Amino acid sequence: MSSSTLIPNRVLIVDKRLVPIDFEQFHFIQFSHPRTKQEQSYAIDHQSKTIFELVQCTRSYSSWFINDQHVLPDGSLYIITPINLIFLLLPSLWCHARINFIPLTIIINDSFKQFELDDDFIIEKLRSICDIDNEKNLIKLNEENLIIWLRDRIDRLKNYVEDEEHAFDLVCEYLSDDIVEQCQQELKLHGNIRYDIPIGQKAPSVITTTTTTTITKKKINVECTHYLLKKRGLLQSKDKIKFSTNDHDLSEATITHAKQVLYEHYLNTSQSSALHEFHQIQNKSNCIFAKRARCSNAPHWLDNLSIEDNCERLLPSFILFCAFVKDISIDGYVIEIPHNHLTTTLEDFGQIFKQILRFLSDHDPAKRHCMNVSSSRIGQIGWVFEFDRVTFFITTFTPHYPETHPRYAHGSKNYCHILFQPELSFLRHDLPDDTPHTNWIEPITSRDKIRVAFRQHGREYPIRPTIYYPPSHDMIRPLSNDLEDIIEWWL
Known part of the structure; x- marks a missing residue:
């Protein structure tokens, strides 16, 4: 960069x-992140066989002045840090090599071959967490050794951060949810893992993972609109759209359709803003956050339409809600369903609830389709409802519940309500980590205060002795309010 003729970007x-020293040995590669599964930039030094992760530190309104001669508009700072290749191969090992020995070629896919590392080097690196059959060139993940290896990573990190939990959080940013859960159980660590927050987006002006494209709010708008236009048949499958942060890259016809569709969605949301009875529940709730919570509302549920058609009507507003929830402080999305012969019992309501979640899952823009698993999996620890890479805590309120129940609808007799709360909302409100312990005498944390408030009003909700339980069990609570009594709406 010292040369006056060189203008870096x-x-x-x-x-x-x-x-x-010889930068010709330094090559940049696109490879999927072990946690997010999204492609990002890596680099490899073929001389030392070291893999580096490229991370980006961004600040608003910043530029670089180069040699007092040039201005570099991109004021980001890119940092290259080493990453252990075990993290990159662990998703494949966890998926394919937990039970049986398999050939190394199954683990090293075409994408990983970009690093151009020889098999002997890879096997030697994997020896610390895998059992190796040298004669047949087979490997098998040793989960006990993996936990020991991760424990060692955490022990090394905790000397440089606040505490052990913080070190655990940092390691978990490179692990899938299943592996994180295994670590939590084996190592008895919990941390503050937020599955809905992409890597590097925990706070403004922090290091973020570099990807091939910069996703801005406008780009999210365009992608969301494109999905909706295709859904409504306004775009032909052969149409090609180049997404960009600049609307001029789109055809005028597409822009016109986009504005029309977005306006329709805004109009639907505006017309549904005065929900019949949910505000009554919100204002009378014993939750200390409920009264000031900001919720987006689904279009009115129409009795003369099928469940699928009603879901089709609310889908656009739900997509927009998820597209903006990371940037705008919105606490929930509410669906209000008329209470009639179709919701006579909680079990009946549960079947409608299941159809709604399945419809949303089937139309997930991120194509993760969280409901496309076995019914038994939904009822187990580890499953969570997710849409467009946003995970949700779902709560329901119906006229079925008595006044002594924590899901009491506060006099709402005509509607059943489904509240989708992004887990990101809990982070914004700085809600402390879940715990089975409560300070009933002198509540200090917001969680303690909420539990005490419900008890004082005669609506105490049962607290499990563990923080590890299936979220699906609490989406529709039984009338008995007994933890052993479960409404299996997913079956």
Whole structure:
């Protein structure tokens, strides 16, 4: 960068002890992140066989001045840090090599071959967490050794961060949910893991993972609108759209349709803003956050339409809700369903509830389709409802519940309500980690205060002795309010 003829387009910070002197040995590669599964930038030094992760630190309204001659508009700071290849191969090992020995070729897919590492080197690196059959060139993940290896990572990190829980959080940013849960059980660590927050987006102006494209709010708008336009048949499958942060990259016809569809969605949301009875529940709730919570509302549920048609009507507003929830402080999305012969019992309501979740899952823009698993899986620990990469805590209120029940609808007799709360909302309100313990005498945390408030009003909700339980069990609570009594709406 010292040459006056060289105009760089990025500013990188590297440790010269870790990178090669000959930069021709340094190659950048696109490979999926072990947790998010999204492609991001990595680099490899073929001389030392070291893999680096490229991370980006962004600040608003910043630029670089180069040699007092050039201005670099991208004021981001790119940092290259080493990453252990075990993290990159662990998703494949966890998926394919937990039970039986398998050939190494199954683990090393075409994408990983970009790193151009020889098999002997990879096997030697995996030896710390895998059982190796050298004669047949087979490997099998040793889960006990994996936990020991992760424990060692955490022990190393905790000397440089606040505490052990913080170190655990950092390691978990490179692990899938299943592995995180296994670690929590084996290591007795909980941390503050937020599954709905993408890597690097825990706070403004922090290090973020670099990807091939920069996703802005406008781009999310366009992608969301494109999905809706295709759904409504306004775009042909052969139409090609180049998404960009600049609307000029779109055809005028597409922009016109996009504005029309977005306006329709806004109009639907505005017309449904005065829900019949949910505000009554919200204002009378014993939850200390309920009264000031901001909720987006689904279009009115029409009795003369089928469940699927009603879901079709609310889908656009739900997509928009998920697209903006990371940027705008919105606490929930509410669906209000008329209480009639179709919801005579909680079990009847549960079947409608299941159809709604399944419809949303089938139309997930992220194509993760969380409901496309076995029924038994939904009723187990680890499953969570997710849409467009946003995870939700779902609560229901219906006229079935008596005044002494924590799901009491406070006099709402004509409607059943489904409240989708993004887990991100709990982080915004700084809600403390879940715990089976409560300070009933002198409540200090907001969680303690909420539990005490419900008890004082005669609506105490049961608290499990553990924080590990299936979320599906609490989506529709039984009339008995007994933890052993479960409404299996997913069956």
